[in-house]
Amino acid sequence: MGEQLSVVNPVGVFKSVVENPVTRAVLGSLSAYCQKDGDSRLAVALDLFVGSRQRACLTCRMALKVLVPILSFASKAFGSSNKQLKEQIRDHYWRSGLVSVIKGIAWFGVRRPFVPGAPFQVVWGITKACNLKCKHCYESAGIRARNELTTQEALKGIDILADAGVSILAFSGGEPTVRPDILKLIRHASNRGMYVAMATNAILLANLERVSEYKQAGLQFVQISLDGMNPKTHDSFRGVLGAFDKTIQGIKNCVAEELFVEVATIGTRFNQREIPQLVDFADELGVDWFMLYNFVPTGRGAEIVEADLTPEQREEMLKVLWHKMKTKRIQVLSTAPQFARIAQETEAAAKAIVRRLQAEDPEHEDIMHFGGLTQPGKWSNLQSNSYKGECYQDVVPTHFYNPNLSGNLKRLADFIGGCGAGRFYMSIEPNGDMYPCVFFPHEEPLKIGNLLRDDFESLWRSSKLLWTLRNKDLLKPSCHSCEYRYTCGGCRARAYNYYKDILAPDPGCIKNRRHWIALEKELKENLETEKTPISDVILEGAVRQ
Numbered sequence: 364m365g366e367q368l369s370v371v372n373p374v375g376v377f378k379s380v381v382e383n384p385v386t387r388a389v390l391g392s393l394s395a396y397c398q399k400d401g402d403s404r405l406a407v408a409l410d411l412f413v414g415s416r417q418r419a420c421l422t423c424r425m426a427l428k429v430l431v432p433i434l435s436f437a438s439k440a441f442g443s444s445n446k447q448l449k450e451q452i453r454d455h456y457w458r459s460g461l462v463s464v465i466k467g468i469a470w471f472g473v474r475r476p477f478v479p480g481a482p483f484q485v486v487w488g489i490t491k492a493c494n495l496k497c498k499h500c501y502e503s504a505g506i507r508a509r510n511e512l513t514t515q516e517a518l519k520g521i522d523i524l525a526d527a528g529v530s531i532l533a534f535s536g537g538e539p540t541v542r543p544d545i546l547k548l549i550r551h552a553s554n555r556g557m558y559v560a561m562a563t564n565a566i567l568l569a570n571l572e573r574v575s576e577y578k579q580a581g582l583q584f585v586q587i588s589l590d591g592m593n594p595k596t597h598d599s600f601r602g603v604l605g606a607f608d609k610t611i612q613g614i615k616n617c618v619a620e621e622l623f624v625e626v627a628t629i630g631t632r633f634n635q636r637e638i639p640q641l642v643d644f645a646d647e648l649g650v651d652w653f654m655l656y657n658f659v660p661t662g663r664g665a666e667i668v669e670a671d672l673t674p675e676q677r678e679e680m681l682k683v684l685w686h687k688m689k690t691k692r693i694q695v696l697s698t699a700p701q702f703a704r705i706a707q708e709t710e711a712a713a714k715a716i717v718r719r720l721q722a723e724d725p726e727h728e729d730i731m732h733f734g735g736l737t738q739p740g741k742w743s744n745l746q747s748n749s750y751k752g753e754c755y756q757d758v759v760p761t762h763f764y765n766p767n768l769s770g771n772l773k774r775l776a777d778f779i780g781g782c783g784a785g786r787f788y789m790s791i792e793p794n795g796d797m798y799p800c801v802f803f804p805h806e807e808p809l810k811i812g813n814l815l816r817d818d819f820e821s822l823w824r825s826s827k828l829l830w831t832l833r834n835k836d837l838l839k840p841s842c843h844s845c846e847y848r849y850t851c852g853g854c855r856a857r858a859y860n861y862y863k864d865i866l867a868p869d870p871g872c873i874k875n876r877r878h879w880i881a882l883e884k885e886l887k888e889n890l891e892t893e894k895t896p897i898s899d900v901i902l903e904g905a906v907r908q
């Protein structure tokens with residue numbers, strides 16, 4: 364079987380087996396909730412598999428017997444051993460993601476791009492209150508909204524998400540740290556087995572004791588916004604003087620407390636030159652990930668649309684980031700889905716150069732260029748896959764993770780990459796309203812439903828809006844015919860905010876340059892009529908609080 368699999372498309376083989384109606388029906392019945400064991404049968408069976416649970420009802424024990432051969436087949440198809448698979452499944456959060464994958468196969472089949480049985484990550488804007496006044500805030504945050512969920516309602520919402528199989532819950536805002544019951548909500552989500560994250564401006568995390576409290580409550584991941592290398596840039600974006608110093612202290616405290624720390628920066632024309640330095644700075648501070656957020660003209664960001672990067676500027680910035688990603692310790696991610704295209708193009712170009720030079724002189728001892736990385740080395744080492752151990756691994760950037768895919772796993776790129784709205788990702792408002800992504804404006808046609816009033820699972824399985832977003836073949840030109848539509852697909856929030864159409868092209872991509880030129884012309888005309896010099900709007904002095 365192993366030999367056969369190495370010469371055929373492993374995804375194809377896997378697809379043909381697990382898409383068989385009998386297998387899907389079996390997987391479907393395993394996805395059901397077990398009242399006796401208090402979890403889905405799949406989750407119980409996987410717990411039994413890795414030994415984290417000893418007892419279970421007879422049906423769940425039977426489920427294990429059915430599941431093991433399917434898992435064993437899948438691991439062989441993708442080139443890993445049962446032992447390696449078991450090791451990974453030991454990780455609780457990995458296991459919860461796997462349950463979602465299996466559920467997705469049972470319900471929807473092996474689709475391209477893939478749709479799991481629940482979003483892996485939900486970002487919950489838990490309050491509209493905020494202690495800053497950021498000019499690009501997608502939530503137009505400031506004061507608490509009247510209809511925010513109460514503590515009891517929010518706890519119930521957490522239970523709904525946990526029961527549905529959401530693996531990661533990220534509290535956002537507004538500013539989540541100003542919500543008085545946030546520790547209680549973090550604790551509850553953590554107790555319900557979710558990986559708990561928080562997106563914050565870190566002003567209140569300048570207090571080390573507070574960071575320890577969050578950690579003790581179960582917080583594991585913190586995303587901290589930093590817009591520039593100095594107070595002038597950061598504070599002018601954030602609208603409050605002194606924000607920069609507190610944010611830096613907050614980052615240091617979170618690193619010291621050994622939280623998983625991500626620094627997030629929104630790339631605009633006003634800070635683009637500082638971004639390479641920001642990556643280096645975050646790296647030096649011991650931060651784990653650097654995330655470049657795409658500017659999306661929504662919320663207060665709609666008032667500063669001229670801050671958006673041109674496709675050329677975005678392309679250049681993403682190339683620089685890819686180089687940083689290959690040369691620095693820190694992981695670099697971006698919500699610009701074009702990052703995946705740039706990664707693939709850069710790697711393909713580098714490999715072509717390597718192959719040509721190798722053909723000319725197999726023992727050539729010289730400088731190698733690989734993935735933007737320049738190193739001395741031997742082509743023969745590269746060929747044997749030993750050079751730096753990673754040369755033949757393809758990294759497929761996504762918003763939330765940069766998986767290293769080697770061997771047969773590379774073929775999964777089309778299944779996991781691209782805009783995650785409505786597939787891997789979803790957002791919730793302070794009142795429980797659900798949207799495909801935080802950058803979607805709060806307009807009725809873009810609302811999926813409400814966390815407390817509607818049935819989460821039925822919406823996930825049948826929302827028309829979600830199915831439109833999941834089908835990359837529905838996209839309009841140029842994204843429609845683009846070879847990268849499965850690994851990129853353009854940012855649907857940018858498309859909507861510019862064209863009021865979720866299937867429109869993302870005008871920030873170099874391949875959609877003609878759309879950007881038309882938009883720029885339109886924008887210029889509007890700005891001339893309104894006489895609003897954008898640089899004044901952006902860089903005006905921040906206020907002291």
Ligand code: SF4
Nearest residue numbers: 842845851852853872
């Ligand atoms: S044309 Fe669309 S799908 Fe293709 S790389 Fe650009 S944004 Fe992505």
Ligand code: SF4
Nearest residue numbers: 782784800854855856
């Ligand atoms: S719409 Fe898609 S690409 Fe854009 S920010 Fe949301 S998840 Fe990311």
